[in-house]
Amino acid sequence: AEPSENLMEVINTRLPKKIQGLLWLIGQKAQKEGFKVYAVGGFVRDLLLGVPNHDIDIVVEQDAISFARKIVKYLGGQIKEYQKFGTATITLKDGMKIDFATARMEFYPFPAAMPEVEETTIKHDLYRRDFTINTLAFRLNSDKFGDFLDFFEGSKDLEQGSIKVLYNLSFVEDPTRIFRAFRFESRYSFHMDDSTMGFLLNALENNVMQKLSGTRIFEEFQAIVLEPNPSVILIRALELGVLDNIFGKCSNPQQLKQNFKHTMDSIVCLKEKGILEKKDFILVYLLVIINSYPKKVFEIILKDFNLDKGSRIIIRNFFDVGLERIEKLKSNKHLDPSEIYDSLNGLSVHSLCAMMAIADNDLLKNRIFLYLEELHKVDVEITGNDLKEMGIKPGPVYSKIISRLRQQKLNGEIHTKDDELNYIKSLDLKERGR
Ligand code: ATP
Numbered sequence: 001a002e003p004s005e006n007l008m009e010v011i012n013t014r015l016p017k018k019i020q021g022l023l024w025l026i027g028q029k030a031q032k033e034g035f036k037v038y039a040v041g042g043f044v045r046d047l048l049l050g051v052p053n054h055d056i057d058i059v060v061e062q063d064a065i066s067f068a069r070k071i072v073k074y075l076g077g078q079i080k081e082y083q084k085f086g087t088a089t090i091t092l093k094d095g096m097k098i099d100f101a102t103a104r105m106e107f108y109p110f111p112a113a114m115p116e117v118e119e120t121t122i123k124h125d126l127y128r129r130d131f132t133i134n135t136l137a138f139r140l141n142s143d144k145f146g147d148f149l150d151f152f153e154g155s156k157d158l159e160q161g162s163i164k165v166l167y168n169l170s171f172v173e174d175p176t177r178i179f180r181a182f183r184f185e186s187r188y189s190f191h192m193d194d195s196t197m198g199f200l201l202n203a204l205e206n207n208v209m210q211k212l213s214g215t216r217i218f219e220e221f222q223a224i225v226l227e228p229n230p231s232v233i234l235i236r237a238l239e240l241g242v243l244d245n246i247f248g249k250c251s252n253p254q255q256l257k258q259n260f261k262h263t264m265d266s267i268v269c270l271k272e273k274g275i276l277e278k279k280d281f282i283l284v285y286l287l288v289i290i291n292s293y294p295k296k297v298f299e300i301i302l303k304d305f306n307l308d309k310g311s312r313i314i315i316r317n318f319f320d321v322g323l324e325r326i327e328k329l330k331s332n333k334h335l336d337p338s339e340i341y342d343s344l345n346g347l348s349v350h351s352l353c354a355m356m357a358i359a360d361n362d363l364l365k366n367r368i369f370l371y372l373e374e375l376h377k378v379d380v381e382i383t384g385n386d387l388k389e390m391g392i393k394p395g396p397v398y399s400k401i402i403s404r405l406r407q408q409k410l411n412g413e414i415h416t417k418d419d420e421l422n423y424i425k426s427l428d429l430k431e432r433g434r
Pocket of ligand 1: 040041043055057128134174180
């Protein structure tokens with residue numbers, strides 16, 4: 001699209017009818033109530049790229065919260081207001097979300113005079129964004145619905161696939177933009193332009209990642225692992241020194257790079273089998289990262305990353321027991337199914353996935369698949385009640401008997417409940433606890 005163009009046709013041809021109607025209604029309301037409102041950011045970027053994106057981001061000159069209140073009265077749904085930030089989110093009855101933000105004019109270094117006084121406010125708001133491709137906007141007010149705003153050559157960069165910051169110190173001001181740049185590069189096959197890359201390297205020389213809290217870094221990692229190819233992004237972060245800037249010196253970057261590649265294969269494979277979900281990816285990647293960094297990174301991640309208790313237990317467990325099981329599971333020595341079971345039982349799916357990525361060994365992979373698909377489902381049929389009826393005194397011996405039974409069952413020695421009962425009868429009296 002060209003600046004000064006109107007996007008009506010793109011809007012009408014590319015957006016679902018429901019969203020078109022919504023935008024139009026918002027524009028009419030804005031016109032009637034005397035607000036100036038714009039669709040902005042990722043929504044407009046993806047509209048022009050032809051990529052579906054139903055997160056509508058709206059900037060309101062004047063007050064976004066009072067405008068959002070009018071909209072929610074008009075359309076129904078739920079509103080959440082964030083007074084501190086001057087923003088509001090409406091969730092419509094069908095679950096769709098619309099974000100409203102008040103246009104912000106801040107003290108950012110702003111070059112050159114701006115002739116179009118009328119557009120000063122929205123222009124300032126767009127200038128404080130991360131990359132030119134995210135500065136695109138169009139008007140929603142019904143008198144100028146669809147009028148395209150492109151102050152910083154964003155549409156040219158979009159066409160050229162170029163990721164460009166708006167000012168030199170952008171990455172210093174907000175280092176999370178470094179991860180955002182990598183995400184957009186990988187998601188759209190775009191590239192940072194040379195000067196943006198220069199600013200990034202310069203920011204890293206000044207150790208900007210150190211400014212970020214563990215929580216912020218964790219949030220960025222979470223966004224990364226939800227992209228279509230997280231490994232490519234993390235390899236880029238490793239190669240440019242971003243990970244070292246956060247965690248210290250990587251023990252073997254070449255190895256970690258390979259591990260990232262194998263992590264991708266492993267998560268895809270386990271996801272296809274229905275064993276791993278997207279929300280699990282983050283932990284797998286954290287395990288793989290921690291494994292290649294100094295011991296203190298383990299502590300840092302456990303302490304500063306704002307992880308829930310379950311995740312912290314999984315991480316500890318992986319480094320306490322999971323990691324050392326790798327050698328046994330990839331060795332050519334024969335292992336009975338029950339030995340494979342005992343080596344893997346108690347480890348989370350994240351740990352198993354990380355083991356597959358770190359070991360990159362077919363024998364180990366096959367053993368993990370055997371465990372996940374068959375062995376871990378093997379259960380004994382008799383219950384404590386059955387044992388009681390057989391006259392065995394309740395006590396620790398019960399769990400001993402059950403695990404002996406499971407072992408027999410895993411190794412295919414016994415199959416049915418009758419087999420189990422007979423097996424118990426065959427145990428000598430001492431073992432049965434009489
Ligand atoms: P995604 O498709 O990943 O959601 P998005 O561009 O829609 O990407 P959001 O994180 O939803 O990203 O942010 C919405 C908009 O807010 C962006 O398009 C960008 O203009 C702006 N923005 C987000 N994060 C930053 C940041 N760290 N610095 C500056 N602007 C940002």
